[in-house]
Amino acid sequence: MLGCFKIGFLFGCRPVIDLDGTHLKTSNGGVLLCAVGIDGNKGMYHVAYAIVLKENRKSWEWFIGLLILYLKIENSYTWIVLSDKQKGLLRAVEELLPNSEHRFCVRHMYSNFKQIHKGVQLKSLFWKAASATRLVDFNSEMEKCKALNIEAFNWVRARHPRNWARSHFSTWPKCDMLLNKFA
Missing domain, CATH: 3.30.420.10 (Ribonuclease H-like superfamily/Ribonuclease H)
Incomplete structure (x- = not known):
């Protein structure tokens, strides 16, 4: 140091x-x-x-x-x-x-998610939910996921969105990063 x-x-x-x-x-x-x-x-x-x-x-x-x-x-x-x-x-x-x-890190989370829940549509919904900046958009993507695959929805909902979804991040640090690999 x-x-x-x-x-x-x-x-x-x-x-x-x-x-x-x-x-x-x-x-x-x-x-x-x-x-x-x-x-x-x-x-x-x-x-x-x-x-x-x-x-x-x-x-x-x-x-x-x-x-x-x-x-x-x-x-x-x-x-x-x-x-x-x-x-x-x-x-x-x-x-x-x-x-x-x-x-x-959402990339690590998605890596675990896709081992169980495969598909281009689920991938798209997952990343749209994670990167949504407004709660209304996050909820919309989650509802689409629920309609498409209830097991995938339940898997994602078991992880608190404050840890991975941009719409749930606090705003005071002015940081909306989703990945822990900056480079």
């Missing part, structure tokens, strides 16, 4: 952090945990990174704990956390940043 990144993030970026891990393909293995912010142009801004043995709740709690100290996060209410909903990460965010707005 470098001081220049901290200053740049705190003074030049939105209160949004993308948390992600990627497996290292080396003889030693390990996982690279990353915290990436976004600037005013929706560009990536590297905040912090660490290499851990494996991606689990304990490693995420350690990393997020350091991030909280590093960025001096006193009130998580003003922060948005984007993630792929990895189980260890989900619980760590809930525990350490309980008041943050936790958003899930």
